[in-house]
Amino acid sequence: xxxxxxxxxxxxxxxxxxxxxxxxxxxxxxxxxxxxxxxxxxxxxxxxxxxxxxxxxxxxxxxxxxxxxxxxxxxxxxxxxxxxxxxxxxxxxxxxxxxxxxxxxxxxxxxxxxxxxxxxxxxxxxxxxxxxxxxxxxxxxxxxxxxxxxxxxxxxxxxxxxxxxxxxxxxxxxxxxxxxxxxxxxxxxxxxxxxxxxxxxxxxxxxxxxxxxxxxxxxxxxxxxxxxxxxxxxxxxxxxxxxxxxxxxxxxxxxxxxxxxxxxxxxxxxx
Amino acid sequence: xxxxxxxxxxxxxxxxxxxxxxxxxxxxxxxxxxxxxxxxxxxxxxxxxxxxxxxxxxxxxxxxxxxxxxxxxxxxxxxxxxxxxxxxxxxxxxxxxxxxxxxxxxxxxxxxxxxxxxxxxxxxxxxxxxxxxxxxxxxxxxxxxxxxxxxxxxxxxxxxxxxxxxxxxxxxxxxxxxxxxxxxxxxxxxxxxxxxxxxxxxxxxxxxxxxxxxxxxxxxxxxxxxxxxxxxxxxxxxxxxxxxxxxxxxxxxxxxxxxxxxxxxxxx
Numbered sequence: 001x002x003x004x005x006x007x008x009x010x011x012x013x014x015x016x017x018x019x020x021x022x023x024x025x026x027x028x029x030x031x032x033x034x035x036x037x038x039x040x041x042x043x044x045x046x047x048x049x050x051x052x053x054x055x056x057x058x059x060x061x062x063x064x065x066x067x068x069x070x071x072x073x074x075x076x077x078x079x080x081x082x083x084x085x086x087x088x089x090x091x092x093x094x095x096x097x098x099x100x101x102x103x104x105x106x107x108x109x110x111x112x113x114x115x116x117x118x119x120x121x122x123x124x125x126x127x128x129x130x131x132x133x134x135x136x137x138x139x140x141x142x143x144x145x146x147x148x149x150x151x152x153x154x155x156x157x158x159x160x161x162x163x164x165x166x167x168x169x170x171x172x173x174x175x176x177x178x179x180x181x182x183x184x185x186x187x188x189x190x191x192x193x194x195x196x197x198x199x200x201x202x203x204x205x206x207x208x209x210x211x212x213x214x215x216x217x218x219x220x221x222x223x224x225x226x227x228x229x230x231x232x233x234x235x236x237x238x239x240x241x242x243x244x245x246x247x248x249x250x251x252x253x254x255x256x257x258x259x260x261x262x263x264x265x266x267x268x269x270x271x
Numbered sequence: 272x273x274x275x276x277x278x279x280x281x282x283x284x285x286x287x288x289x290x291x292x293x294x295x296x297x298x299x300x301x302x303x304x305x306x307x308x309x310x311x312x313x314x315x316x317x318x319x320x321x322x323x324x325x326x327x328x329x330x331x332x333x334x335x336x337x338x339x340x341x342x343x344x345x346x347x348x349x350x351x352x353x354x355x356x357x358x359x360x361x362x363x364x365x366x367x368x369x370x371x372x373x374x375x376x377x378x379x380x381x382x383x384x385x386x387x388x389x390x391x392x393x394x395x396x397x398x399x400x401x402x403x404x405x406x407x408x409x410x411x412x413x414x415x416x417x418x419x420x421x422x423x424x425x426x427x428x429x430x431x432x433x434x435x436x437x438x439x440x441x442x443x444x445x446x447x448x449x450x451x452x453x454x455x456x457x458x459x460x461x462x463x464x465x466x467x468x469x470x471x472x473x474x475x476x477x478x479x480x481x482x483x484x485x486x487x488x489x490x491x492x493x494x495x496x497x498x499x500x501x502x503x504x505x506x507x508x509x510x511x512x513x514x515x516x517x518x519x520x521x522x523x524x525x526x527x528x529x530x531x532x533x534x535x536x537x538x539x
Binding site for chain 1: 306308326328330331332334336338340341342343344351352354355356383384385396399400403
C-alpha cells in the first residue's frame with residue numbers, strides 16, 4: 001500500500017468511527033427511570049441521520065432561503081474579504097517594509113488598530129455599511145489585512161541585502177529591485193499567512209452574518225436562526241458546510257502556493 | 272570601528288589585482304568602497320578620475336555568499352543583467368545561451384538553484400556578472416566556500432575569460448595560492464585596522480596553467496616571498512586566525528618558510 005493510500009484509509013476509518021459513534025450514542029437510552037434521557041442527548045448535538053435529512057430539506061426548493069444560497073453568500077463575502085485583505089495587506093507590507101521612516105510613523109496606529117478586538121467593530125461596521133455583503137467584506141478585510149500585512153512586512157524587511165546589492169550591480173533600477181528581489185522573497189512569508197487568513201476571513205464573515213439578518217443571507221444567519229428555534233440539526237448543517245468551505249479554500253491556496261513557490265526545496269518534485 | 276586606515280593604491284586598466292590579508296583586515300570593506308556600497312569616512316575612491324558615489328555602471332561584483340536568486344532558474348538568473356538593461360528577445364536568448372555554455376551548465380538551464388551544487392551556483396553567479404560584459408570586476412572571495420577541486424576548475428575558467436576580455440579585476444581573498452595563481456599584482460594588508468603592507472608584482476608569465484603552476488619554482492618563490500610578510504601579520508597576537516595559525520607558528524619556529532600547502536590538488 002502506498003503512503004498516500006494508507007493515510008487516506010485511516011482518515012476514512014476515523015470519519016466512519018466518529019460518525020458511527022455519534023449516531024449510535026445519541027440513539028441509546030440511558031439506564032434511568034426518567035423517560036427520554038439519552039447517554040448523549042440528540043437535542044443538543046443532533047444525529048447524523050437527522051442532519052442529513054435536514055440538509056436534504058434545506059437543499060430542496062421548498063425553503064425560501066436554501067442552503068446553497070446561504071453557502072454562496074458566505075463564500076462570496078469570504079472570497080472578497082480575502083482578496084481585498086490580501087492585496088491591500090501585501091501592498092502595505094511591501095511599502096512599509098522598505099521605508100523605515102514611514103514604518104516608524106505608522107507603527108503605533110497599526111498596533112493600536114490591530115489590538116482592537118474585531119468583534120467590537122461589528123456594530124459600528126453594521127451601522128456604517130448596513131446588513132449586506134459590504135459589511136461582511138469590510139469585517140473580513142479588517143482581520144485579513146493585518147495578518148498579511150505583518151507577515152509581508154517582516155518578509156520585505158528581511159530581504160538579504162546582498163541580493164539587493166547584486167541586483168544593483170547587474171544594473172537594476174529601484175523598481176526592478178522591487179519586482180525581481182523584494183516581491184519574490186517576501187512572497188514566501190506572505191504565503192505562510194494565507195491559510196490562516198482564510199479561516200479569519202470566514203470568522204469575520206460569519207460574525208457579520210450573525211448580526212446581518214436575512215438580507216445578508218449566509219450560514220451565520222442559519223446558525224442564529226437555529227439558535228432561536230433551538231434546532232441543533234440545522235446548526236450542524238451550517239457548521240459542517242462551513243468546514244467543507246474552509247477545507248476547499250485551504251486546498252486551493254496550497255495549489256497556488258505550490259506553483260508560485262516551486263523554487264523552494266520543499267516543493268521540489270522528483271523531476 | 273575602524274576597518275582600514277590610510278590605504279592607498281591604484282589599479283591600472285586591464286590589470287588583475289588581488290588583495291590578501293588576515294580575516295578582519297578590511298579587505299571586503301575596501302571592495303565595498305570601490306563598489307560604492309560603503310562611503311569612506313576620509314579620502315576618496317576615483318574611477319577614471321571621477322569620484323565613486325553610488326554603484327557605478329560597468330562594474331560587476333561577485334560575492335562570497337551565494338547571491339543567486341533562488342526563485343529563478345539558471346537561465347533566468349543569467350538573464351537578469353540583460354533584463355535590467357532592456358536587452359530582450361533573440362539577443363537576450365543568444366547571450367544567455369552563450370553564458371550557459373561558458374558556465375558548463377548545459378542541461379541545467381531550467382533547474383532551480385536549490386537543486387545545484389555550491390560550485391554550480393557560484394558559476395551561475397559569475398556568469399550572470401560576466402554576461403553583461405563589465406569593464407571592472409570586483410570579486411569578494413568568490414570561491415572561498417568551495418572545495419579545492421572546484422576552486423581550481425573555476426580559477427581556470429576565470430583566467431580563460433579574463434585572457435579573452437581583459438577586464439580590470441580586483442580580487443579579494445585570504446588564500447595566498449589563489450592570489451598568486453590569478454593576479455598580476457598582490458596587495459598584502461596588515462591586521463585590523465588594515466594598511467597596505469606590501470605591493471608585490473607576480474612574476475609568473477601568462478597564460479598560466481592553474482594546476483601545473485603549483486609545481487614550478489617561480490610559484491614556490493612567489494609564495495615564500497609573500498608568506499614571509501603575510502605570516503608575520505598572522506603570527507602577531509590578536510591577528511592569528513584559524514588554521515593559518517599553525518602554519519605561521521611553524522614558520523616562526525623553524526626559521527624557514529613552510530612549503531606551499533596543497534601543491535598537488537586532489538584531481539582524479
